[in-house]
Amino acid sequence: MTFRSPSARLALAPFLAMLFALMALAPVGGQSNDAASTPTLSVAPRLLRIGYLRPEGEVGFTRGQMEALRARLVQDAPLMQACAAAGYDGFGLYETDGGRDMLRRLNAREFDLAFVPLRVWAEQNPAAGYRIILQTRRERDITATRGSMVLQRGVVFLSPRSPFFATDPLDPQPFGAYLQRARVAVVTSEGMAEYVAPLTSLAERFGVAPPAADFLWMESSAEVVKAVLAGLVDVGVCEQGALDETLGVAGLRDNQARLIRPVVVSRPVPTDPVVVRPELAPRDSVLGRELKRVLRDFSIETGFGAVSLQSAQDSDYTDVPALLARFNELIGRELRRP
Amino acid sequence: MTPAATRRAPARWPLFLALVLSLVALATLFWLRGRLVREERAALSSLVRVFERGNLLGRPENAAIRFSVIESTAESYQESDLIARLFVAKRLLDGREVLVHPFWYALDNDAWQQEVAGWERLPVGSADNPAGALYVKLARGNREAVDRTILLFVLFLVLCLGLLVFRQRGKELELNRTVSELERRRAEVIRLERLALAGQLSANIFHDIKKPILNIKHEADDLLAPGTLDPPVRDAVAAMKEQTDLFLRILRELGFEQFVRAEGDSDEYCDVADSLERAVALVRYEQGDVIVERDLPATPPPLVLAPPYRLVQLFSNLVLNAYQAMGGKGLLRLRLLVGEKTIEVHVEDNGPGIAPGIRDTIFEPFASTRADAGGSGLGLYICAQILSDLGGSIRVEDADPRGTRFVITLPVQP
Numbered sequence: 160m161t162f163r164s165p166s167a168r169l170a171l172a173p174f175l176a177m178l179f180a181l182m183a184l185a186p187v188g189g190q191s192n193d194a195a196s197t198p199t200l201s202v203a204p205r206l207l208r209i210g211y212l213r214p215e216g217e218v219g220f221t222r223g224q225m226e227a228l229r230a231r232l233v234q235d236a237p238l239m240q241a242c243a244a245a246g247y248d249g250f251g252l253y254e255t256d257g258g259r260d261m262l263r264r265l266n267a268r269e270f271d272l273a274f275v276p277l278r279v280w281a282e283q284n285p286a287a288g289y290r291i292i293l294q295t296r297r298e299r300d301i302t303a304t305r306g307s308m309v310l311q312r313g314v315v316f317l318s319p320r321s322p323f324f325a326t327d328p329l330d331p332q333p334f335g336a337y338l339q340r341a342r343v344a345v346v347t348s349e350g351m352a353e354y355v356a357p358l359t360s361l362a363e364r365f366g367v368a369p370p371a372a373d374f375l376w377m378e379s380s381a382e383v384v385k386a387v388l389a390g391l392v393d394v395g396v397c398e399q400g401a402l403d404e405t406l407g408v409a410g411l412r413d414n415q416a417r418l419i420r421p422v423v424v425s426r427p428v429p430t431d432p433v434v435v436r437p438e439l440a441p442r443d444s445v446l447g448r449e450l451k452r453v454l455r456d457f458s459i460e461t462g463f464g465a466v467s468l469q470s471a472q473d474s475d476y477t478d479v480p481a482l483l484a485r486f487n488e489l490i491g492r493e494l495r496r497p
Numbered sequence: 498m499t500p501a502a503t504r505r506a507p508a509r510w511p512l513f514l515a516l517v518l519s520l521v522a523l524a525t526l527f528w529l530r531g532r533l534v535r536e537e538r539a540a541l542s543s544l545v546r547v548f549e550r551g552n553l554l555g556r557p558e559n560a561a562i563r564f565s566v567i568e569s570t571a572e573s574y575q576e577s578d579l580i581a582r583l584f585v586a587k588r589l590l591d592g593r594e595v596l597v598h599p600f601w602y603a604l605d606n607d608a609w610q611q612e613v614a615g616w617e618r619l620p621v622g623s624a625d626n627p628a629g630a631l632y633v634k635l636a637r638g639n640r641e642a643v644d645r646t647i648l649l650f651v652l653f654l655v656l657c658l659g660l661l662v663f664r665q666r667g668k669e670l671e672l673n674r675t676v677s678e679l680e681r682r683r684a685e686v687i688r689l690e691r692l693a694l695a696g697q698l699s700a701n702i703f704h705d706i707k708k709p710i711l712n713i714k715h716e717a718d719d720l721l722a723p724g725t726l727d728p729p730v731r732d733a734v735a736a737m738k739e740q741t742d743l744f745l746r747i748l749r750e751l752g753f754e755q756f757v758r759a760e761g762d763s764d765e766y767c768d769v770a771d772s773l774e775r776a777v778a779l780v781r782y783e784q785g786d787v788i789v790e791r792d793l794p795a796t797p798p799p800l801v802l803a804p805p806y807r808l809v810q811l812f813s814n815l816v817l818n819a820y821q822a823m824g825g826k827g828l829l830r831l832r833l834l835v836g837e838k839t840i841e842v843h844v845e846d847n848g849p850g851i852a853p854g855i856r857d858t859i860f861e862p863f864a865s866t867r868a869d870a871g872g873s874g875l876g877l878y879i880c881a882q883i884l885s886d887l888g889g890s891i892r893v894e895d896a897d898p899r900g901t902r903f904v905i906t907l908p909v910q911p
Contacts, residue, residue: 319604342560375560385564385600391587392560409601418604 204248207446210270212261213254216379217401218276218348218431224463225252231457238453241446258348265289271439272450277351277431280476281483289434292441292451294471299400300430308475310427313357314399317420321393324420334422335367343394344375344386351479353380353398355486356425361396362489364423369394381405388418399424428482429475433468512661519654526647533640540579541619544631548585548621554597554628557590567598581636584613587629588622594630689875707748714741766800767808769840769907770833776812777831783817785825792832798840799909803887811883814876815844815903822848822901839889840907847900856893880905 209229212219229250232238242248253270255261258279265273266284273289283289296309303310317324321341323334338361346353362368375392377383380401387395388411395402402419406412433454439447451470458468547570548554555562571583585598594610596603603609613632622628717738720726726734770793777789801808819829823846832843851859860881877891884891889907896902 377561378563379565382564385597386560386562388604389564389597389600390595390603391562391589391597409599411601418601 205246206249206251207242207247207271208251208253208269210253210255210261210264210273210275212258212274212276212279213256215257216346216348216377217381218350220274220463222252222254225254227462228454228457231460231462232450232453235449235453238446238449241449245444245446247446265434268436270436272433272435275432275434276348277428277476277479278349278355278483280432280434281351281479288437290437290440291432291434291471291473291476292447293433293454293468294475295430295433296467296469297400297430297465299404301400301427303427306475307469308471309430309469311352311430312399312427313352313354313360313396313425314402314421315357315361315394315396315423316387316402317422318387318390318393318395319418319420320390321420329365329422331365335365338365338367338369338394341369341394342373342375342392343369343396344377344383344392345396346380346383346398347376347378350398351428351482352425352430353383353401354396355483356428357396357423359482359486359489360423360425368490384419395419426482428479429471432471432476519650523647523650523654526643526650530640530643530647533643537579537635537637537640540574540577541617541633544574544580544583544633545619545621548631549628552628554585554587554621556626556628557588560587560589562587562597564597564600571598578639579636580633582616582634584609584616584632585629586632588627597629685875703748707745710741710744714738714745717741763804764802765805766910767803767805769798769801769808769842770794772805772808773812773831773833773842776809776816779809779813780817780820783820783825785820787820787823787826788828790828790830792830794833794835798833798835801840801887801907802910803907807883807887811880811905812842812844814880815905818876818903819844819846819848819901822846824848827900836909838909840909842905842907843902844905845896845900845902847896847898850895850899850901851893859893860891 209225211225214221229252232250253264255264258276261273261275262279262282264270265275265279266287268287274295275283275289280289280291294309300309300311302308321337323329323337326334345358349355358368375386377386380397381404383395383397384402384405386392388409399421403412406415406418411418435441435447435450438444439450441447441451455468455470457463458466461467551566551570553562553567553570567585571585574580575583583598584596584602586594587597588594596609606612613634617633617635619631619633620627621630717734720734721731721738725731773793816829816831823829827847830843830845832841832845834841834843860877862875862878881891884905884907887907889905891903891905894902894904
């Protein structure tokens, strides 16, 4: 009998049906929470998912940094015990493609731990329930007068080539008209400290915002400062710490008053947070506490370069959504990168 | 064979070796310079390519650039030995060039374009679509060092070549002088040989003439015996005898007979003062207006053993020299000083004297102070030779207040 004969094919049909049924029932992928799967089939390990933004200007982390973090995490015995107790076998790294992608995946609760830009955190769906456990800190950042919260300010400044550089006080009307036609350098990340906060303050003080269509998009605050000092544009909007740092590196700090004129300095906003799913909040989870500890230690060991991490909580960030709402109210979403 | 003939010619291979080594060194320096230039060109081309491929300056209508990338690129090139400074300018839509690296430089230096006028300008982008330009100040320390070395080396070679040519030219001139001198001396030797021959002939002639003259004299003496001739004839014969006596007296007074006598004559005891007088008489035809002053001892000096004609020859040479040095007008002092074992004769003139540069050589053969006036340069040499044969000596001194003094020392016979 050969399989080419019709009768033979009919005889094989039940066996083939059973095979397809078994294949359909077998678990696939690593998303299953069931740790006691059938021993006869391969089961993907359950990973603690770490989300981060790929490097873009001064925000984000490199793949190398995150791999170093993962290596550091798996070497920590108490953390790995806590992971095992919570049913995690290891750590998965998930790079997001920009702030929009990060926001979508946060809202979908795709991450257990995430390094989140402040703007994204402010825009997330509160229902996702992520909790802040740490915040970033750079040397140039400022510390709140009370407590240890790390803050940043935004600044709008003019170059000496601007016709309003030496005008004091600034008359809102002619200066507002000037802003409407001036080319302004801003940061592409549209972050809170370097974009939302200073532009909101500018709008509050002068009642206008420069048209986004004529923005010169630069990848970082330092680049904004350089564009203004080089003479590509006359007005810059960036984070104040970066402005001071760039001037200092170039040896121009002593001439600061002659080289730039700050028009608006924004209210301080906290730095980018590190968040975890509510189940991993350190107050309730041993794994959350261990994660926080190891992350902080890793950052102190300069694992993230110039960025360190320090403890933070949700209460430090309560004003941020209001600032974003004010920005949207005064300026609107049309002031986004075209 | 003369020593000069046996002397080996100097080897020339060190000169050729030095020349070849110099040329190799020079070629190496030029090769090194060429390599530095090529490296320089390659670095600049590479720099432009990096900016163009990375589109680091963007298009003129897009002012957004990445300063950090431009800075890191520029710094990586500035770390090389070839580029000292690098300015990066971005071209904007309105045609302006904005200095973006160093980003702060134009703030305090509005005239930065004048500052970079002497630098290399490397356009970035195509002619139709320029993106900007790179202004490079090349670090030409190595190249300039090589250039300086080449220049110094070439100067050194030129100097060496010049010295070589100069030295060669000097040798040629010296050789020419030597050849001319040899020719002159050869002619002089020929002339002297002729004179010697003439002297020998003269001696023979005088010897031969003297015999018939003596015969005439003796015949005249016989004819003048008393009572042999009539008075008119006797007077004529007496006049003839007088003329022959005069001839023989002149011959005797001049000592010419002795002077031209052949060598080999035996020594005699001679009176130096007498020899001196005879020498003065011998060369009186050259005296002109020269006054001859004698300072001779009152008593006859001790005798000197010598061939008489050689003393006359010695003194006549010196007196003749003095006459000729004074140009026929001056004062000649002859002094004779008698010592215990020697006699000193001073022959002193008040002529122009002898230049210090040739004083040491005047007793050498052909060393004449009157080469232009036909001097043979042998007179003083002959004097020195005569004195050397007689066991005496001669030296020259400056006379006071001017002129020359020859001091002749002769040993006195005990």
